[in-house]
Every structure is written in C-alpha cells, then in structure tokens.
Amino acid sequence: MICLVEGIMIITGVNLFDDPQWNWAQVSVPEENVSLVLGDVIVPPARSIMMAFKYNGTTIIFDEINLSYTSYEFDPITSKLYPDAYHVTANSDEYRINVTINVIKNVPLVRSFPGALPDYVIFEQISDYDITLFKAGELVYSLNHGGFSEYTTHVVHTIYGKVLNAEGALVTVTNTRTGMSKQSTVASGYYSVDGNFLDYLVNDTAPWVADGDIMYIEAVKNQNRGNTTLIVNMSVDKQQAADISLQPQPE
The missing domain is CATH 2.60.40 (Immunoglobulin-like)
Incomplete structure (x- = not known):
C-alpha cells in the first residue's frame, strides 16, 4: 500500500523487494505549501495507481487516474528502455489535474539478488513537472518546477x-x-x-x-x-x- 504523509510517499506491506515493479514521481514547493506524489505499483495482472496533491492546506486524493508513459529512451549502460516522458490526468470529487513529467537526467542503479532471482534496475530521474489544477472547470493553480521520478524493471537476461x-x-x-x-x-x-x-x-x-x-x-x-x-x-x-x-x- 502507498500512503501520503505530509507530501511523502510511504510504501507499506509485506512483499519480497524483488516482487513488484514500482514507479513513482514526486515534486514539492515548500514555500507554496504544495506537493504532488504519484505511485504506480505493478504486480501482473494487477496494477495500482495512486496520486495525491497537497494544495492550499488540503491533501487532495485522486481517483480515475490515467497514467501513460508517452516516450521512451534507450539506456546504454543497462541496455534497457526507460520512460522519459509521463502524462497523468485524474479527478477527485472537486478537482481535476493534468500533469506532464519530462525526464532531464537519468541514472540507473542495479540491485542484485542471489541465484536465479531477478535483479532490479532502478532508474533514478531528475524531471521537469508541468501541473495544472482545475476546480469546477476553472484553473486554480499551475506549476512548472523540477522534481524527481523513479522507474524500475527486472533483469533476468x-x-x-x-x-x-x-x-x-x-x-x-x-x-x-x-x-x-x-x-x-x-x-x-x-x-x-x-x-x-x-x-x-x-x-x-x-x-x-x-x-x-x-x-x-x-x-x-x-x-x-x-x-x-x-x-x-x-x-x-x-x-x-x-x-x-x-x-x-x-x-
């Protein structure tokens, strides 16, 4: 499970570290008391996407989340493809949000496991965020700011x-x-x-x-x-x- 505590995403539960594929993204602007966190946990055939946005002293929890990885790049170190652009739209009872994430720097980390267990490649990313928030169809907030994202994938051969x-x-x-x-x-x-x-x-x-x-x-x-x-x-x-x-x- 992923929850939001003061704008920080926390992964809880009991799973093998090697089990799910998880992807996340986070940006915060403390001086504006604004933060966004996005989590995408994939354990085929199941997938769970969660997103929350802290705005104006309120944490907005979204449902009806549509997340797509719109562009990929090839990493010559790991020979893997990783997303370098994300697009998210989501709705809550009162709000609608549109988020575009563009990766500007990508660093792969490899977490090895013993025997035939799959290893992990964890792509740590510095990203630009473009966020627009709407309430009752009216634009109430926009943000263009740097943040972080992470994409994971397994390695067997x-x-x-x-x-x-x-x-x-x-x-x-x-x-x-x-x-x-x-x-x-x-x-x-x-x-x-x-x-x-x-x-x-x-x-x-x-x-x-x-x-x-x-x-x-x-x-x-x-x-x-x-x-x-x-x-x-x-x-x-x-x-x-x-x-x-x-x-x-x-x-």
Missing part, C-alpha cells in the same frame, strides 16, 4: 538490438523452446526485452531463458517486416542481437 529506420516498430522475441514471447516497441532505434518475477515463479532455476535457447526476433511496422535469431549465452548478463532491417511484404 536482457536481449536487445537495433531496428534500422523503424522507430515505433513492434518487436516480438520468442523462445523457440518454450514458446514464450515478449514484446517491445522500438525507441531511440532500440528494442529491449527481459524476464521478470512471474517468470521466476514459473521456473525458479531458468526463468525466461536457458543456455543454448534459440530466440526468434521479429520486427513489424505497417506492412514492413524483418527478423533475426539469437542463441542464448548465459555466461553473459545481456546479449545484443544482429540489427534488423524491415522490408516490405508482398500483398
């Missing part, structure tokens, strides 16, 4: 690569031994997929992939397709597949 000149292409990576597939949308020219905690629950010795598995990788955008394959090498933490070029398919 990262498979990534380039799709040439096909931003936004959908890439499907399929383990030909198990039939398991994972998808990624190309951002900054790259795709990146990996296992997660659910994969570990299914197979706690070789979640997601095993040494020697053959991965079939297909990229699709409109009527254009391309593919490649990769043989899993578990002696390394991550693998880059051969570049994919899309070709038009005959109708």
Whole structure:
C-alpha cells in the first residue's frame, strides 16, 4: 500500500523487494505549501495507481487516474528502455489535474539478488513537472518546477538490438523452446526485452531463458517486416542481437 504523509510517499506491506515493479514521481514547493506524489505499483495482472496533491492546506486524493508513459529512451549502460516522458490526468470529487513529467537526467542503479532471482534496475530521474489544477472547470493553480521520478524493471537476461529506420516498430522475441514471447516497441532505434518475477515463479532455476535457447526476433511496422535469431549465452548478463532491417511484404 502507498500512503501520503505530509507530501511523502510511504510504501507499506509485506512483499519480497524483488516482487513488484514500482514507479513513482514526486515534486514539492515548500514555500507554496504544495506537493504532488504519484505511485504506480505493478504486480501482473494487477496494477495500482495512486496520486495525491497537497494544495492550499488540503491533501487532495485522486481517483480515475490515467497514467501513460508517452516516450521512451534507450539506456546504454543497462541496455534497457526507460520512460522519459509521463502524462497523468485524474479527478477527485472537486478537482481535476493534468500533469506532464519530462525526464532531464537519468541514472540507473542495479540491485542484485542471489541465484536465479531477478535483479532490479532502478532508474533514478531528475524531471521537469508541468501541473495544472482545475476546480469546477476553472484553473486554480499551475506549476512548472523540477522534481524527481523513479522507474524500475527486472533483469533476468536482457536481449536487445537495433531496428534500422523503424522507430515505433513492434518487436516480438520468442523462445523457440518454450514458446514464450515478449514484446517491445522500438525507441531511440532500440528494442529491449527481459524476464521478470512471474517468470521466476514459473521456473525458479531458468526463468525466461536457458543456455543454448534459440530466440526468434521479429520486427513489424505497417506492412514492413524483418527478423533475426539469437542463441542464448548465459555466461553473459545481456546479449545484443544482429540489427534488423524491415522490408516490405508482398500483398
């Protein structure tokens, strides 16, 4: 559970640290007695989004929250994709809020776990916030200010690569031994997929992939397709597949 105490988000409850994916964002302006906190906790298939805004001495708790990660970047250190832009709209009984978050600096931290347990990549971010608050349809407050955000993802065995000149292409990576597939949308020219905690629950010795598995990788955008394959090498933490070029398919 996530609660707000004087503008600070607190995560409570009993979970393995490695279990959920959590993302959060926070900005505060003490001289104006204003703060916002946003939490997005994902334990597939469940997802819980919480947001509160402290304004004019009152903490507004929002429901009907619509959070989207609108843009992604490729991190060359971890070979992961991370969101560099967020957009949130939400309503309470009296208020409506619109929040845009743009990441200006991103630093990845890796939290390792023993054995086959998935590791965590925690992206710590400095971000710009653009906030507008409405009451009864009237703009009552706006803010443009720097704050913080955080995005997390699991690490089992990262498979990534380039799709040439096909931003936004959908890439499907399929383990030909198990039939398991994972998808990624190309951002900054790259795709990146990996296992997660659910994969570990299914197979706690070789979640997601095993040494020697053959991965079939297909990229699709409109009527254009391309593919490649990769043989899993578990002696390394991550693998880059051969570049994919899309070709038009005959109708």
